[in-house]
Amino acid sequence: MIFGTISSRIISDLIINENSKYENIFNPSRIKPIAGFTSFVEENAVVAFDFIKDKLFKEKITSLHEINEGEAKVVKYEGDSYALYKEATGKVHLVKSTCPHAKCEVRWNSAELSWDCPCHGSRFNINGKILTGPSVMALQRVDPEDS
Numbered sequence: 001m002i003f004g005t006i007s008s009r010i011i012s013d014l015i016i017n018e019n020s021k022y023e024n025i026f027n028p029s030r031i032k033p034i035a036g037f038t039s040f041v042e043e044n045a046v047v048a049f050d051f052i053k054d055k056l057f058k059e060k061i062t063s064l065h066e067i068n069e070g071e072a073k074v075v076k077y078e079g080d081s082y083a084l085y086k087e088a089t090g091k092v093h094l095v096k097s098t099c100p101h102a103k104c105e106v107r108w109n110s111a112e113l114s115w116d117c118p119c120h121g122s123r124f125n126i127n128g129k130i131l132t133g134p135s136v137m138a139l140q141r142v143d144p145e146d147s
């Protein structure tokens, strides 16, 4: 809606004054796709590499007791991938580690005590609840007693 209003203002200014103070800000040719192509390819190569690395290389555990208090890890357990956080009190928070948005694996953010998705920036709390999108679904919570 706001771009329609701005567009009409720019067109009006261009017709009446032959210039507009918003002309350069919204000029469609301000974006140089060729100039940014190299960094676009590099960034996506890094994302693809991380995606594959995170899917293939996970620490395998046989028991939740292998995780220390205050520690968080993405682990493989009985064929599934979990994001596991164990509080200093020993309470375990267990969620599936695959981001519902595009299936990347989340990583622990020790500064925020959150699970962050490296692909598009979704963030989840220790119980998988969404803190920020683009994901619109939470991480699947798992009862540690069931695993």
Ligand code: FES
Residues within 6 Å of the ligand: 099, 100, 101, 102, 103, 104, 117, 118, 119, 120, 121, 122, 133, 134, 135
């Ligand atoms: S895959 Fe996680 S935010 Fe897109």
